[in-house]
Amino acid sequence: MNNRAGSFIWNLRQFTALAPTSRTVRLYPLELCRSKIVYSNGSPRNFLNHFDDQMQSSIRSLFQDALFFKSGNDSQTKGVGAVTALRLSRLLCPRRLSFDSKQSPVCDDGLKKINFHHEASNEVVHTKETKPTPVSWRKLSQECNSLSDVLDTFSAAPTFPSSNYFSAMWTIAKRMSEDQKRFEKQLMFNHPAFTQLCEHMMREAKIMYYDHVLFGLHAIVKLGIPQNTLLVQTLLRVVQERINECDEKCLSVLSTVLEAMEPCKNMDVLRAGLRILVDQQIWKIERVFTLQTVMRSIGKDAPISLKRKLEMKAVRELDRFSVSNSQHMFEVLAAMDHRSVALLNECSKTVVGNIHGCPIKILINIVQSCRDLRYHNLDLFNGIADYVAATFDICKLKHVLFLLVLFENLAFRHAALMDLFMKKVVDEPGFLNMKSLVSVLHVYSSLNHVCGPHTQEFLNVMASALTGYLYHISSENLLDAVCSFCLMNHFPLAPLHQLLQQDLIDELLRSDNKERNIRKLHSLAACLKLDDVPYQKAVDLVLPLSPSPLLYPNVKVAEVLSSLLGKGYFSENVQLPHNYHIDFEIRMDSNRSQVLPLSDVTVVTPATDMQRLAILCVPRSTYCLDLTHPRGFLAMKMRHLKAMGFHVILVNNWEMEKLEMKDAVTFLKSEIYSTEAPSTADVNFQSSC
Structure with missing residues (x-):
């Protein structure tokens, strides 16, 4: 009896959806509509008694009026600009959607226009004995x-629900190559039964299970049916007004659909509805994948x-995370x-802990996400780089290069992996195209990694490759490449001559990136003057003044120097030639045993009796x-400061702020009066690791 009662209620719901009704529509927040249905003949029982008489007239009325979608742009990816619905007297769908006999549910500029030819005589009410057996999308x-x-x-024997056919087509399409998929989609759009299937999908959307509507919409979007068509927008509206039927499975499918679609008005409303629904049901979600x-x-x-609620929910579920969950x-x-x-x-x-066997594409996605989130984890980056270095021979070079570019964005330098890639460049320079050449130079110069037995060979190979592209490379890419060489203290003559x-x-000074180009050209000019460049030392670049750098006061270091040395024994914010700036300058005797007052420095010979100290207060980002x-x-x-006669002392801002005044004085005193081996400032960093 329970089965019969359930079957009767299900059939009654479908018949009710086909009943001629008058409706009172009440608008709720987020434009989600709930309608109060008033039956014309008093009750569903009367509808069932007169169903045969009314069926044909209801079908005819389906095409008497139309729901018009007017898009603000003809682009297939644009949303619906305005929606106008005409009032209908008799409807098949409770949503009051109907279609003109000349209006296609998938009509768009990119598709062939398909006309509906719908005759009431073709509609048959199938009895239990004659109704075709439903076919699952998997079968x-x-x-x-x-x-x-x-x-x-479908055309041979249509069955309910129509979403199964769309889901089956998308499943088949996923197995095809891109070219085959493109060809099959064109055949699909031109198939005579395609319009009929779209019509069935729109008519059945109100009475099929909610998850079937969502699966059908997802398949339709993935099959490439334009988003601004009547079919897609109709399904979006149905999904909106039935969103309260979402269970956990539907929530997952709906989220996937939203991720696959472009923004439009119906999408914005649906996303807002999803957020409210998630906020209400977040603690009921059981599957990590759905979350x-x-x-x-x-x-x-x-x-x-x-x-933050979603974060708290995810933290509670950490014990149930699989390795795949953690990766994603x-x-x-x-x-x-x-x-x-x-x-x-x-x-x-x-x-x-589970990195072995992980595809490099997943590792790239992880590092890319860390970059987007500004998340720095040295153990994670070392683990990924160690694994890629261990499997270097089976990795594609383009993937390794992309990973190195991401590491550079995160200021992470893995010497072993960079050495392996450097050796690969020396052994197989043919894989370098113009774009990858500029990227490789940028990574190695930015991270200051030019070391090991293959250093000079690497630089020569890169210079030779750049020379081969001189007549094809843009001016800005050439500037970037030459400046990268300058950072690495290497100066290939042909690219330099071309750039100057x-x-x-x-052309560079007229570019949209004028300020950036000016800074790079000033750096190039400084290198030509101060470095050992086998080029025209007398060359003078007439350049506009570079924008003055922002000066941040180093109050604590100034207080420490005043306490240690006294006033008049150091200079602050000193501007040097070649657009260089130092935070503090101290002048000492050649043995670095005594600080000289600034007023007395003119009586000594700078070249022999005086040592100039440059104190640079640097942030974390410079390391x-x-x-x-x-x-x-x-x-x-x-x-370059060393070339100008300075001894450089680096003061890390974040460490200095943590020190008490007494400890800060002790630190600077040891650095200023140090008589030990030269500090890191006296080392050629272009050859250090």
């Missing part, structure tokens, strides 16, 4: 070999309170733009991530 995808085969099966799918789709502009958590947090250190730290441990042509410099290796620009500046 369809196994039995059919192409999208057209699925449509042929991560929801987190990925809520958007970067979601309320911070919702992001980085992308999930980057997609919602939420930096959760607790989650990232725990997932990093899992990734490092007056017409090319004028690589291990905080012991200076990056390219700082290393070049120290090299």
Whole structure:
């Protein structure tokens, strides 16, 4: 009896959806509509008694009016600009959607226009004995070999629900190559049954299970049916008004659909509805996969309170995280733009502990997410770099290069991996194209990594490769490449000669990146003057003044120097030639045993009896991530200060702020009066590791 009662209620729901009704529509927040249905004949029982008489007239009325979608742009990826719905007297769909006999549900500029020819005589009410047996999408995808085969099966004996046919076509399409998929999609759009299937999908959307609607919408979007078509927008509206039917499975599918679609008005409303729904059901989510799918789709502009709730839920589920869950958590947090250190730290441990066998593409995604989230974890980066170095021979060079570029963005330098890549460049320079050449030069110069037995060979190979592209490379890429060589204290003559042509410099000064180019050209001019360059030493570049750097007061260091040396024994914010600036300058005798007053320095001979000290107060960003290796620009500046006769002392801002005054005085005193071997300032950083 229970089965019969359930069957009767299900059939009654479908019949009710087809009943001629008048409706009172009440608008709720987020434009989600709930409608109060008033039956014309008093009750569903009367509808059942007169169903046969009313069926044909209801079908005819389906095409009497139309729901028009007017897009603000003809682009297939744009959303719906305005929606106008005409009032109908008789409807098949409770949503009051109907279609003109000449209006296609998938009509778009990029598709052939398909007309509906719908006759009431073709509609048959199937009884229990004659109704075709429903076919699952999984069985369809196994039995059919192409999208057209699925449509042929549908046209032979249509079954409910129509979403199964779309899901089957998307499953088949995923097995195809890109070229075959493109060809099959075109055949699908031109198939005579395609329009009929779209029509069935729109008519059945109100009465099929909610998860079927979502699966069908997801397949439709993935199959490339334009988003601004009547079919897609109709399904979006149905999904909106039935969003309260979402269970955990539907929540996952809905999140996937939102992630796959472009923004439009209906999408914005649906995303807002999803956020409210997630906020209400967040503690009921049981599967980690569903939680991560929801987190990925809520958007970067979601309320911070919702992001924190999702973070708390994920932290509670950490014990249930699989290795795959931990690997994908980085992308999930980057997609919602939420930096959760607790989650990232725990997932990093899992990734490092289970890194063997992990595809390099997943590792790249993890590092890319760390960059987007501004998350620095030395153990994680070392673990990934060690694994890639161990499997270097089976990795594609483009993947390794992309990983090195990401590491450079994070200021992380892994010497072993960079040495392996350097040797590969020397052995097989043919893989370098123009774009990868500029990237490799930028990575190695920025991280100041030019060391080992292959250093000179590497630089020569890179210079030779750049020379081969001189007639194809843009002026800005050439400037970037030459400046990278300058940071590494290497000066290839042919690229230098090409760059210093007056017409090319004028082009750089007219560029949209004028200020950036001016700074780079000033650095180049400083190198030509101060370094041992086998080029025209007398060359003078006439350049506009570079923008003055922002000066940050170093109050604590000034107080320490005043306490240690006294007033008049040091200079602050000293501007030097070649656009260089130092924070403090101290002048001492040649033995560095006595500080000279600034008023007395003119009576001594600077070349023999005086040592000039430059104190540079530097932030973390001037070092690589291990905080012991200076990056390219700082290393070049120290090299040039040495050429100008300075001894350089580096003061780390973040460490100085932590020291008590007594300890800070002791530290600077030991650095200023040091008589030991030259400090790091006297080492050529272009050859240090």
